[in-house]
Amino acid sequence: MKQINNDLQKTLHRLNFQKIDINQQDVNLIWEISEDIEHGIPILKETLLEHFQNSSITAVDGIIYEILLQSPNSEIQTFIQRQFSDGIVPLKSVKNIDYASLQKALVNKDFLLADKLTQKKLCELAGIDQHQRDWLYFTDVVDLPIEDLYTIDTLWRVHSWNRFGFSIQNQIWNTLKPNHEKLFTKIHWIIDQNLCRYPQEFTWDVSAPKGHLPLFNQLRGSQALITLLSHKAWQTS
Template identity: 45%
Template structure:
């Protein structure tokens, strides 16, 4: 028989964590989510309910963290819950060109950032057209013509499913903070060490221990003209 004192302690801890999840800052919430999951089904129910209550709000990294955890927990009832209520994840998959972003969601949901990075450049080439798909890289003029909606969708996917660490908007924010110095940016996000470019793929960090802004890489974007076009894109004028 389970000790009543243990049950009482677990219930008290659950209530405390629930309160912190509801009222805490985003930083606190991100810390609380895995602690709740460690409490088993009761903890999972708390974060599942929290995600459901936030379904009409603009998704944040907290929603992404919860979705990733529930997506990977292996509980059939929770899997059904996600399929019914969040069939495309927590980020609206808007596209002006009918691009399918579900495969990108599936990779980000399991934090396979290396595969997600490869798929991101593929999706960018899809936006640019057949010629870009064939060559597998982009001209800066093609980036200039990207639909605002699609660029915002890809960026939001990376941002929401990385605890707010990754995304084009994050890289742009860092670049602006460095006085628009690309050389400083390369060093800051660890794309370059001294005069040596970081080698793809083994020298890059494909998890959340990476520096803020490290991903998405889309390796060829390190060319200044292409990434400059990306950072000056009107998508960031009305970024959500």
Template identity: 40%
Template sequence: MDQKLSNHLLILNKIVELEHSISLSQQISLVQQIYVNGLEAQEALLELLVKRRNIQKLPFDSLDGILFEKLYNSQSNFIQQSLKSYFPHGLMDFSSSCNIEYKHLQTLLIQKQYQKADHLTQLSLCKLVGLDHNSKRNWLYFTDIPLISSDDLKNIDLLWRLYSREKFGFSSQRQIWLANDCDWEKLWMQIGWKREGIACRYPSEFTWNINAPKGHLPLSNQLRGMQVLSALFNHTFWNE
């Protein structure tokens, strides 16, 4: 068997294995193993992503984020152009109750610019409740939270989840909160918003990379205490 055919079969076998993998760490490993085999391998990953998103229309999960992120960083012009052709608005073409454009947030998250993404998330949430650049405040009250549509809350949470390999997002924070019997102090400590009982100072004492504790980001108005997060964690979205 010649080398080209052997490499082709290796890629196909790895793709099949990847499609049936449910372990996040295994998915990351398999994508990397396939990716390093050159342009043919990257094309195979692109075909898998297109099949999942545009043909099968499967529910979004971490594999979609891993694939898109890897292909987004490809040095191949062909892959870059193909990615733009298949996904002109990014991996997800979102609808929004307030015509929020999520493509920029998606790009920041793919590029791991988490501090900028966190800031943009806060601005987006403010816009969703009717606060714009002319408003006297750029933070949320707990009474604002019900004004955020379920679709928009889902969009923002999904973006953070997909491009952090399920590490960040409101849903991650809420899961930790529920797992700790809704104990706020335990939540602050576990997600790294407090250290030795002392609240972290913004922005220098927060961790703006993927090595942060699970649930660390987005900060979601954390400097204003638990009322906003409580309203967020009790939003009707979670019961839909």
């Protein structure tokens, strides 16, 4: 048993929890560990709980959580419900906005729904009456609270292999600014010099280029988006 645990620990140590670019090989490695119900699953549970308690959750933890969530084992499901009843990302909001539906969509990899919910939550955060409009002006974006933006962004990053989120787009933007068309091309909002049509010409899974999601007002120009990507939230994340 000691040898088995040592082997599993060695496998786990091959995972870089701070890794920026996660790939299918990393996911397969976690699945490999999880297939050992007796020894691998306890190691994954212990690791996830430790990172959660230390507030050090990453996208690799997101994969572990989602794999455990898929398990038919009742003991694992009891553990998930007891320790992570609200997920592994703290749903903090200074305006008491409920991000549970967004979290659920992202955990389920329903990125189209998550994109719609993100826009809805941002409008709610900005105090916009959705009977009037369902988009944001750049003036709405400036005062969006850091804590809520960080919650939304963390949900996207943790549940997308670290591929999607506003902070990811911000990193790309910082290498391309001030040319927003280069940004749109890089993240495949523009293909062959044509703005992609919603929703059919966007990619709603992790095969999309980094920063492809979430969408944000691109059909209404770039000012609101650039304001969001320049928000002070990304200077502290």
